[in-house]
Amino acid sequence: MFRRPLYCALLALLPLLAEASGFSRLAELTDQGFLVGAEARLLGSGERLGAIEPERQLSPASVSKVYVAAAALERWGPQHRFTSRLVSTAEPDADGVLAGDLIFDGGGDPALTSEDLWRLVQRLHQAGVRRVEGRLVISQWRYGPVECLTTDRCQAHSRVANAYSALLSSAGVNFGSWCVAVAPAAAAGQPARINSCDSRSPIVEIDNRVETRPDDSGTELNAERVLRDSGDVMVLRGQISTNARPRLVYRASSDPARQTAHTLRSMLEQAGITLGDGVSVVASEPPAEARRLAAVEGKPLQELLLRTLNYSNNFMADVLALNLVETPRASLEQGGTALAAFAAETPGHGPITLRSGSGLTPENRTSAAGVNALLERMYHRPALFPSFVAALQSPGNGVMRFLRRGSPTFQHHVMLKTGTLNQPVAVRAVGGYFRTRSGQWGVFSALVNGTATTPWLNWRQVLDPLAADLETMIDAH
Structure with missing residues (x-):
């Protein structure tokens, strides 16, 4: 009398077992206590090749950046460029004197660099300006300073030993990070030579504790940016061999708009343009009567996305998300809300919570099925898809070395974001596209989250079984 219910129960489980079998190796992580959501399916037929709780809401970490890329492409198109301007209510006189403030109007370019500022200054010089009697004003009226939402970014205001937790501003430059070049002195025993990467004279204050050692002694550097009463200071310790090549060191600044002020002032001085009344950072929009003296356009959006996703650049991703907010003084949460609203328009996506575009906020939540729905949406945008997929990495040719694993099938038939x-x-999260042996396109996502009781999770534990599972799917179709 009990056989029929048991038989029916087993029949009901068969579809679930069949779906999970597509991720048979990845599913072993669930036995270790990890929370896993995964799905792979073909785009043409819609056939699901494998799934592990695909609707489960999990943290996607930097896979959040695919939402930024998709939303930005749909809003502006691949060739959009952000513009940074120098404006003033005054005009230069016959002697090149600007009797007023020189205002940098930050345009929210996520990839504004010192080279761009140099071009901007050269155009100002070309416009006839030789002296500014007023202040150099940095306007971050669109957004900035942006309230920090994560421990790393909040701590980065006072001191930081990395570049990934850079703070945010619509007037930021060099991804919100200082760069210094460390080179050996002429002889062992002397302090190393340290300069700013963008100037012969230091733009940021340097506390040099690096010693030059004899040839082939090895190079070991420890760098921290700290905020002191005098401003940002790069504190460098360690050693460098006399025959070593210069090393570049990047650390997040305490205030990206003020970093822009110091960098731009250095560029102006190098171009022979003198300043009068100092530097100011404001959150107000330039006066309506201010006229443009010089402007520079950034790189096309498709190039920005290549850098944002390939290098998983948190500063760029969050700046792009902030640019999506329609109103000034945008917050990181508003940027996340704009991305979530975009995702909600995606057929079959399901619930989503985004508090940032970078994925640094651990509260971000989506599902494997949701990520795949977004990937499918972009696949069906022929004018946007080439720029979108080009921003992903192939494991065999990407910049992230930890991806170079698995068989040639995985390395060269897959494009992904981690x-x-x-x-x-x-x-550890992954999402992207694959091509089967017969040339069919497919999408896949795998979100793996630990818990308070699970052991440490590394990429080998996730990528090795995922690569093997995807290889089986690719070869079978």
């Missing part, structure tokens, strides 16, 4: 978090729990 995401990593280690606090408050470990997160």
Whole structure:
């Protein structure tokens, strides 16, 4: 009398077992206590090749950046460029004197660099300006300073030993980070030679504790940017061999708009343009009567996305998300809300919570099925898809070395974006496209989250089984 119900129960489980079998190796992580959501399916037929709780809401970490890329392409198109301007209510006189403030109007370019500022200054010089009697004003009226939402970014205001937690501003330059070049002195025993990467004279204050050692002694550098009463200071310790090549060191600044002020002032001085009344950073929009003296356009959006996703650049991703907000003084949460609203328009996506575009916020939540729905949406945008997929990495040719694993099938038939978090729990997430042996396109996503009781999670534990599972799917179709 009990056989029929048991038989029916087993029949009901068969579809679930069949779906999970597509991720048979990845599913072993669930036995270790990790939370897993995964799905792979073909785009042409819609056939699902494998799934592990695909609707489960999990942290995607930096896979959040695919939402930024998709939303930005749909809003502006691949060739959009952000513009940075120098404006003033005054006009230069016959002697090149500007009797007023020189205002830098930050245009929210996520990839504004010192080279762009140099071009801007050269155009100002070409416009006839030789002296500014007023202030150099940095206007971050669109957004900035942006309230920090994560521990790393909040701590980065006072001191930081990385570049990934850079603070945010619509008037930021060099991805919100200082750069210094460390070179050996002429002889062992002397302090190393350290300069700013963009100037012969230091733009940021340097506390040099690096010693030059004899040839082939090895180079070991420890760098921290600290905020002191005098401003940002790059503190460098360690050693460098006399025959070593210069090393570049990047650390997030305490205030990206003020970093722009110091960098731009240095560029103006190098171009022979003198300043009068100092530097100011404001959150107000330039006066309506201000006229443009010089402008520079950034790189096309499709190039920005290549850098944002390939290098998983948090500063660029969050700046792009902030640019999506329609009103001035945007917050990081508003940027996340704009991305979530975009995702909600995607057929079959399901619930989503985004508090940032970078994925640094651990509260971000989506599902494997949701990520795949977004990927499918972009696949069906022929004018946008080439720029979107080009921003992803192929494991065999990408810039991230940890991806270079698995068989040639995985390395060359897959394009993906990864995401990593280690606090408050470990997160390893992947999403992207694959091509089968017969040339069919497919989408896949795998979100793996740790818990308070699970052991440490590394990429080998996730990528090795995922690569093997995807290889089986690719070869079978």
